[in-house]
Amino acid sequence: MVSGASSSGASSSRPSGIVVLDEDGAALWWDPDALTLLGLAPDASLARQDPLDLRQALGGPEGPNPTYRLVARPDGGQAWLRVELRPLEDGRVAALLSDPNDEPAGRPDDVLLASENRLRKILQSINDTITILDGTGRTIEGTGTVTSILGYPVSFWGGRNIFDLLHPDDLAKAAELFAEVTRSPGNRASSELRIRDASGAWQVIEGTGVNLLDDPDVGGILVTTRNITERKRTEELVVGQGDILRLVARGERCRTTLAAIAELVESQVGSGRCGVVVTEPSQPPEVASTGGKAPRSLLVALSAVLHPASAATRPHPGAEPVLVARSAADAALGQLGAQLERSGWGSCWSMPVTSSVTGLQHACITCLFETDHVPTAWEHKVAVTAADLVSIALEREWSHRQLADLAFYDELTGLANRLLLANRLEQAVFRARRHGNRVALMFMDLDRFKVINDTLGHEAGDQVLREFGERLRQSVRPEDTVARFGGDEFVVLVEGVHGDEEVSLIAERLEHSLDEPFLVGGGLYVTASVGVVVSEGADDSAATLLRDADTAMYRAKEQGRNRLEVFDERVRSNLVARMRLESELRRALDRGELGLRYQPTLHLGSGEVVGVEALVHWRHPERGQLDAGEFLDVAEQSGLSVPLGAWVLDRALADVETAGGPPLALTVTMSPRQLSQPDLATRVDEALDRYGRPAAQLVIALAEPVGVGGETARSNLARLAQQGVALAVDDFGTGRSSVSLLDGPPGVALVRISATFLARMLGSPQTEPLVRAVVDVAHALGMSVLADGVTSPEQLASLRAMSCDLGQGPAFSDPVAAAQLASIRAEH
Structure with a gap:
């Protein structure tokens, strides 16, 4: 607080004005003379103001009393006032104001000295x-x-x-x-x-x-x-950071970015020489530096000693530089310290770089100095900043590699994907033209792969794809390309082919890769259809070769699968014709070009017509009438068999209503694709309800072995059997359906012996017993037998002697239109 004592000079001076202040310096009362000295109007108010800026003086330690104050006037001018403080009751203070110019000696020397000291202290602070x-x-x-x-x-x-x-x-x-x-x-x-x-x-x-x-x-x-040294350093560091982050954002080569970081560090630490050592697991160290005096071998050696590999696998709680203040005297360096000193490096520090994702060390920044050196606080800041930048650059590089892998490699198998194959094939074709070599392309598709997925599950299917890809990789040279084209399709690209024999040897190795069973499902054998094409001249393009190999592969599928087909123009012509047929078949469904004829089924015991089989045909506008065998494979492979089968079932149920007499059993054939539709059983049930037909009067002939459609097909067949629909094994004796007799689902009630098998076996004492054996086995299993394609009375007599149940064929009737069903029944 201000002192209540005053000098004798102060007491002899008569005040010109008085202001009473509270303990905080706020004015409580004033007289008109005080207002005049302060340059205020007579009616102005000082209430709760601190016009003399005395708040600090009143609350602080004792100071000079009286004191001198420079006060600002409302007119913009300034004036010195002499202020003497007198304590009053209740903590109040009276400020006695006067003009110092009224004093005989003017402003005292001690005031000038105090003001000068005050100014000096301010300047020094x-x-x-x-x-x-x-x-x-x-x-x-x-x-x-x-x-x-x-x-x-x-x-x-x-x-x-x-x-x-x-x-x-x-x-x-x-x-x-x-x-x-x-x-x-x-x-x-x-x-x-x-x-x-x-x-x-x-x-x-x-x-x-x-x-x-x-x-x-x-x-x-x-x-x-x-x-402003610190500010300029910070500005330069921030600018440098920005430049480096722009390099990262621009996708500059990682080595270039790391060298820029080393250069930034060198610009901030004076005489030091910097390098960045990247220590990826299972990879040799990579060094990026400014190209200055710091030798790369020493940087790598220091990295190994100061940041050992064992530490790289441990998370680092915080990045701190490892300091070697004097190379030769550091025991941890051993012989390396002496080598550093001989090379002219007296000291160093090294900062580990840790991943912000994993927290593991993956690089280090090392600075070498010619003399003994202890890093400053600023160098430590620079090292931390540089470590962050290195981490960003490396993680950007590794993210880029991962994206490249996703873009150019198949995630499941690790093989090249379609995009990378196209790129390599373009380059291979270019090199072949330039050097006069040939390019071989082999397009492979696993046969019936969908069955594996449906029966063993997608995980087993993925395992087959991975193992198959690895087998292909081991069957070719390192410079050849093995790619997963998509799904269960693989492509092998071989460059530098000089002759057909070389191509044959490669194709043979690829086929042999499937000789051993795959390690799923207790050991699974898989086959593949392979299409091969070899470039012939300058007119070949990557797209053409890929298309032709694909074409040859589909030709191999058509020829029965598990085979290799070499492309030629005939193969392409067949494919073009097939594609055209598919397009026309799609339009035929909409244009009403499809029709049904019905093959009567006779009971061989009574001779009565007890059922009919619906046979689809196509009234082609250009080629005339086409039987089912000419387009059903195209329908199945294109997916058209599903809408086509639905149309056949609906139309046939409507037609048999016109036959009159007792209801006829209706047989329709269904393909694996139809059987694999999840809602098949529901759709069949709805169609039967729509025409009021009992399920027992419908027979579904299975065009393939019943296992081909997978679990969905088996489930559908089980539901159909529960509904009362009869199931028939079709084309027995052709090879593909023979095993189905022993592996059929519940509900198989009929075995249909194929016309081809019947014609080959009947009429010969050596082979006719085979037909009898089929009939006997079927009867033993509780199944009826239908002989298809009966052409003569002799065949009919043999079948009746074997107790064959049913028959179809020209011996009874050719297929007829729906309008003729009633007359056929009347004849039999």
């Missing part, structure tokens, strides 16, 4: 420095801050020419600015310059000079300066 130079640049006077910032003693500055401390590269600029300032009084100039401190390091200062040579109170060039 601020970060800016004030220096007065003569007209040649020599120092006349300066604040003490110059000593604390640059480290020189006060005695150093006496008459020191400032130009002696400036960086050589800044001398010309400084001389030009100094000349500009000294050209005329009041001239001013500002700039940034580098000045050497007491340690020999360069500090960056921001200075402004004003010409006050003609001012009698100054008599020199007034220079105010501020040390």
Whole structure:
């Protein structure tokens, strides 16, 4: 608090005005003279104001009393007031105001001294420095801050020419600015310059000079300066960070980015030489540096010693540099320390770089110094920043590689994908033209792969694809390309082929890759259809070769699968015709070009017509009538068999209603694709309800072995059997359906012996017993037997002698239209 005592001089001075203040300096009462001294109107109010800025003085330690205050007037002017404080009751204070100019001696010397000391302390406390130079640049006077910032003693500055401390590269600029300032009084100039401190390091200062040579109170060039070294370093570091992040964003090569980081570190640590060592697992170390003196071998060796491989697999809780202040004396380095010293490196520090994702070390930044060196706090900051940048660059690089793998490699098998195959095939064709070689392309498709997925599950299917891809990879040369084209399709690209024999040997190796069973389902044998094409000349393109290999593969499928087909123009013509047929068949469904005829089924015991088989035909607008065998394979492979089968069932149920007499059993054939539709059983049930037909009057003939359709097909057949629909094994004796007799689902009630088998076996004493054996086995299993394609009375007699149940064929009737069903029944 202010002192209640006052000097004798103070007590003899008569106050001109009085202001009563509370303990916080706020005015409580005042007289008109006080308002006059403060330059205020007589009716002005000072309530709760602190017009004399006494709040700090009242609450602080005892100071001079009276004191002098420079107060601002409302008119913009300023005036000194003499203020004497007198304590009152209740903590209040009376401020006695008077004009110091009324005092005989004017303002006292002690006040001037106090003001001067106050100003000096302020100048010494601020970060800016004030220096007065003569007209040649020599120092006349300066604040003490110059000593604390640059480290020189006060005695150093006496008459020191400032130009002696400036960086050589800044001398010309400084001389030009100094000349500009000294050209005329009041001239001013500002700039940034580098000045050497007491340690020999360069500090960056921001200075402004004003010409006050003609001012009698100054008599020199007034220079105010501020040390901006830290700010400039930070700015340069931020700019460097931005440049490096732009390299990363632009997708620059990782080595280039890491070298830029090493260069940034070198620019911030003075004499150090920097390198970045990348230590990926199972990969040799990679070094990126500025190309300076730091040898790569030493950087790699230091990385191995300071950041051993065992540590690279452990998470690092925080990145701290490993310091070697003196190479030769560091026991951890051993012989490497001596080698460093012989190479001229006295010390180093090394910062580990850890992944922000895994927390594991994957690189290090190492700085080598020629002399003993302990890193500063700023170097530590630079090292941490550089480590973050290296981590970003490496993770960007590894993310890019992962994206490239996703873009160009199949995720399941690790093989090249379709995109990479197309690229390599383009290059292979180009090289073949240039060097006169040939390119072989082999398109492979696993046969009946859908059955594996449906019966054993997709996981087993994936295992087959992975194992098959690996077998193919091991069957070709390292320079050849094995690609998964999609699904269960694979392509092998072989360059530098000189003859057909070489192609044959490669194809043979690929086929042999399927000789061994796959390690799923207790051991599974898989076959493949292979299409092969070899480039012939300059007209071949990548797209053409790929198309032709695909065409040959589909030809292999058509020829019965598990075979190799070499492409020729005939194969292409067949494929074009097939594609055209598929397109026309799609339109035929919409145009009503399809029709049904019915093959009567006779009971061989009674001779009565007991059923009919629906046979689809196509009234082609150009080719005339086509039987089912000419287009059903196309329908099945294209998926048209599903809508076609639905149409056949609906139309046939409607037609048999016109036959009259007792209901006829209706037989329709269904393909594996139809049987694999999840809603098949429901659709069949709805169709029977729509026409009021009992399920027992419908027979579904299975066009393939019942296992081909997978679990969905088996489930559908089981549901149909539960509904009462009869199931028939079709084309028995053709080979593919023979096993189905023993492996059929519940509900198989009929075996249909194929016309081909019947014609080959009947009429010969050596083979006819085979037909009898089929009939006997079927009867033993509780099944009826239908002989298809009966052509003669002799065949009919043999079948009746064997107790065959049913028969179809020209011996009874050719297929007839729906309108003829009634008359056929009447004849039999």
